[in-house]
Amino acid sequence: MEKNIAVIWGDCSSPEIVKQTIRVLDKIAEKYGHTFHYTDAAMGGEAIDKYGDPLPQHELDKCLAADSVLLGAVGGPKWEGLPGEQRPEKGLLRLRAGMGLYSNNRPAKIWPQLAPASPLKPEIVAQGIDFIIVRELIGGVYFGDHETHTLENGEKQAIDSMPYSEHEIERIGRIGFETARKRRKKLCCVDKANVLDTSRLWRAVMHRLQAEYPDVEYSEMFVDNCAMQIVKNPAQFDVIVTENMFGDILSDEASMITGSIGMIPSSSLGDGTRGLYEPIHGSAPDIAGKDIVNPTACILSAAMMLRYSFGLTEEADAIENAVNKVLDKGIRTADNMSDGCTCVGCTGMGDAILAEI
Amino acid sequence: MEKNIAVIWGDCSSPEIVKQTIRVLDKIAEKYGHTFHYTDAAMGGEAIDKYGDPLPQHELDKCLAADSVLLGAVGGPKWEGLPGEQRPEKGLLRLRAGMGLYSNNRPAKIWPQLAPASPLKPEIVAQGIDFIIVRELIGGVYFGDHETHTLENGEKQAIDSMPYSEHEIERIGRIGFETARKRRKKLCCVDKANVLDTSRLWRAVMHRLQAEYPDVEYSEMFVDNCAMQIVKNPAQFDVIVTENMFGDILSDEASMITGSIGMIPSSSLGDGTRGLYEPIHGSAPDIAGKDIVNPTACILSAAMMLRYSFGLTEEADAIENAVNKVLDKGIRTADNMSDGCTCVGCTGMGDAILAEI
Ligand SMILES: CC(C)[C@H](C(=O)O)[C@@H](O)C(=O)O
Ligand SMILES: CC(C)[C@H](C(=O)O)[C@@H](O)C(=O)O
Numbered sequence: 001m002e003k004n005i006a007v008i009w010g011d012c013s014s015p016e017i018v019k020q021t022i023r024v025l026d027k028i029a030e031k032y033g034h035t036f037h038y039t040d041a042a043m044g045g046e047a048i049d050k051y052g053d054p055l056p057q058h059e060l061d062k063c064l065a066a067d068s069v070l071l072g073a074v075g076g077p078k079w080e081g082l083p084g085e086q087r088p089e090k091g092l093l094r095l096r097a098g099m100g101l102y103s104n105n106r107p108a109k110i111w112p113q114l115a116p117a118s119p120l121k122p123e124i125v126a127q128g129i130d131f132i133i134v135r136e137l138i139g140g141v142y143f144g145d146h147e148t149h150t151l152e153n154g155e156k157q158a159i160d161s162m163p164y165s166e167h168e169i170e171r172i173g174r175i176g177f178e179t180a181r182k183r184r185k186k187l188c189c190v191d192k193a194n195v196l197d198t199s200r201l202w203r204a205v206m207h208r209l210q211a212e213y214p215d216v217e218y219s220e221m222f223v224d225n226c227a228m229q230i231v232k233n234p235a236q237f238d239v240i241v242t243e244n245m246f247g248d249i250l251s252d253e254a255s256m257i258t259g260s261i262g263m264i265p266s267s268s269l270g271d272g273t274r275g276l277y278e279p280i281h282g283s284a285p286d287i288a289g290k291d292i293v294n295p296t297a298c299i300l301s302a303a304m305m306l307r308y309s310f311g312l313t314e315e316a317d318a319i320e321n322a323v324n325k326v327l328d329k330g331i332r333t334a335d336n337m338s339d340g341c342t343c344v345g346c347t348g349m350g351d352a353i354l355a356e357i
Numbered sequence: 358m359e360k361n362i363a364v365i366w367g368d369c370s371s372p373e374i375v376k377q378t379i380r381v382l383d384k385i386a387e388k389y390g391h392t393f394h395y396t397d398a399a400m401g402g403e404a405i406d407k408y409g410d411p412l413p414q415h416e417l418d419k420c421l422a423a424d425s426v427l428l429g430a431v432g433g434p435k436w437e438g439l440p441g442e443q444r445p446e447k448g449l450l451r452l453r454a455g456m457g458l459y460s461n462n463r464p465a466k467i468w469p470q471l472a473p474a475s476p477l478k479p480e481i482v483a484q485g486i487d488f489i490i491v492r493e494l495i496g497g498v499y500f501g502d503h504e505t506h507t508l509e510n511g512e513k514q515a516i517d518s519m520p521y522s523e524h525e526i527e528r529i530g531r532i533g534f535e536t537a538r539k540r541r542k543k544l545c546c547v548d549k550a551n552v553l554d555t556s557r558l559w560r561a562v563m564h565r566l567q568a569e570y571p572d573v574e575y576s577e578m579f580v581d582n583c584a585m586q587i588v589k590n591p592a593q594f595d596v597i598v599t600e601n602m603f604g605d606i607l608s609d610e611a612s613m614i615t616g617s618i619g620m621i622p623s624s625s626l627g628d629g630t631r632g633l634y635e636p637i638h639g640s641a642p643d644i645a646g647k648d649i650v651n652p653t654a655c656i657l658s659a660a661m662m663l664r665y666s667f668g669l670t671e672e673a674d675a676i677e678n679a680v681n682k683v684l685d686k687g688i689r690t691a692d693n694m695s696d697g698c699t700c701v702g703c704t705g706m707g708d709a710i711l712a713e714i
Contacts, residue, residue, distance in 0.1 A: 158555040252582065
């Protein structure tokens with residue numbers, strides 16, 4: 001198989017993890033007889049520095065021309081003072097919208113070897129943490145109108161608006177049901193239907209879809225309650241589907257309870273097979289250049305790319321199994337260190353995973 | 358001292374906890390020589406049943422005429438099918454707005470006796486959990502325009518809008534700084550300034566206020582990160598100030614990590630001393646009428662009323678100390694039971710607290 005991958009190296013410590021990920025992809029290509037072509041695309045801080053724009057059209061075009069996009073993480077203190085439109089995050093938001101990636105898939109799964117690192121009590125962890133948050137990614141308050149104006153009395157007022165239309169809800173709702181169908185067949189729609197019109201429209205659409213998926217157990221939960229339940233009883237969840245802002249908050253909370261943010265990949269997909277794959281962690285500016293950042297989440301994101309964009313199941317399994325074996329051997333980066341384990345750097349973790357493939 | 362208290366008995370198991378709270382208030386009145394007059398006001402399900410409206414003007418007027426308002430909790434399955442405007446929650450939102458209660462104060466504090474009930478690991482709990490979320494309560498997306506219309510292509514679209522003006526931010530920001538000043542002098546403003554105009558206006562106003570409070574250590578955090586930090590390292594927080602919707606989500610998460618939602622009171626205040634005091638838990642329909650619901654959060658809410666609305670510090674201390682002694686004696690309601698403790702019902706817990714005052 002021959003595939004074109006656009007690579008966004010990202011900022012701060014991100015190029016270090018992307019480098020290890022490319023090594024892993026190359027090894028997979030070699031072992032299974034594929035060819036991966038890489039095209040560098042600049043987005044975020046790098047693009048601001050080069051072009052004065054966090055995502056120039058020519059860089060977005062490179063992503064659109066590729067079969068899929070691999071991303072590290074963008075942003076850092078250097079660009080924090082910039083006005084909204086010129087910040088690294090804006091590049092990410094425009095990339096998501098430009099590629100039509102409405103479905104963000106964030107697994108919250110505990111690696112048994114790392115279970116002691118969870119901030120939750122062992123009794124709760126023992127019940128199992130293995131759910132997915134399906135987050136709507138290009139609608140809602142992220143992409144509604146934002147305005148700041150001066151009122152008659154002279155004071156400023158800002159208004160952010162949160163729009164959702166039926167087709168936007170339906171397509172992500174369907175992903176929720178389909179994802180549940182491939183798993184333990186439980187879908188929970190999280191919203192604030194006691195306050196928001198968008199949530200009520202969301203529920204109406206979900207109820208229509210529900211009729212098409214009688215094999216999936218469907219439930220609804222308010223977002224405030226969900227923020228509690230994720231901590232109290234995460235084992236109850238299989239798939240959560242929710243709007244953009246709630247998904248942002250809940251998926252970060254969910255990733256934290258696994259105890260190892262440096263291990264969590266994510267995929268963002270639209271209607272075709274072209275996706276954006278990135279770790280859920282940030283660009284870790286404080287440890288940039290030290291070869292200590294954990295490349296595993298980025299490497300597992302590449303595995304998701306093989307699985308979901310290229311249909312290469314065996315190859316994806318090979319990467320995930322390699323990670324599992326490395327953990328079994330007690331090899332850890334600093335963020336996951338515990339007594340009796342061997343601490344390696346970013347390159348060392350890359351080496352260890354490569355050795356197992 | 359003579360005070361008029363409007364009492365909203367609430368729905369489902371709520372009247373049971375309010376009843377115990379009135380007993381405690383009467384005992385305080387007797388012991389310290391005060392007179393509390395109670396006026397029943399209907400809001401929520403009760404008001405819907407009586408008047409077909411979750412908060413008729415005449416009931417709001419009773420609250421406005423009182424020196425303060427005590428509330429149990431409203432809502433229940435009986436009223437869930439009703440349209441938005443007629444639901445119990447709408448009564449609560451209209452009560453908050455009608456009384457001008459812009460500042461909701463939700464403490465997240467672990468009672469040492471109940472620390473084992475926290476879902477967090479003992480190592481994390483041992484570092485201390487004692488912070489307050491100051492939530493803006495009558496602005497933002499809760500009170501912006503909500504509309505659902507049909508687009509040209511025939512599909513429905515809903516839009517919720519989230520407005521904030523400078524004076525709304527300034528008055529709650531000031532409460533945040535003042536609250537921090539009376540505590541460990543750390544204030545964290547939580548927002549999503551990388552996406553929302555309202556958050557950016559929020560930060561601008563907070564920066565102006567910061568100059569007036571040089572003794573308070575001020576910081577800013579994105580809401581998604583905060584949802585992680587509350588689980589990972591709650592000891593870092595002293596006071597969090599945030600907008601309505603974020604406050605709803607984060608304060609529920611924060612209450613859960615204390616392990617005992619049945620113990621957490623809240624106050625909502627505006628410009629004067631008249632406030633609304635209520636437990637943060639719901640109306641617990643599943644255990645209504647069984648005399649097993651925990652009345653402590655409601656009783657502690659009454660203590661907050663004495664302290665913040667009536668300035669009765671000694672009396673408030675008396676209630677809080679009584680609760681502490683009851684816990685020390687190992688007396689628990691079912692929600693907090695653990696080995697070696699004595700399980701009592703709602704009335705039993707009221708008796709136990711009364712006995713210690
Ligand atoms: C950087 C930021 C705009 C982004 C978001 O809020 O979507 C990030 O938090 C994420 O979750 O990918
Ligand atoms: C009932 C609901 C409208 C309310 C809110 O969201 O404010 C509740 O969750 C709360 O936090 O008091």
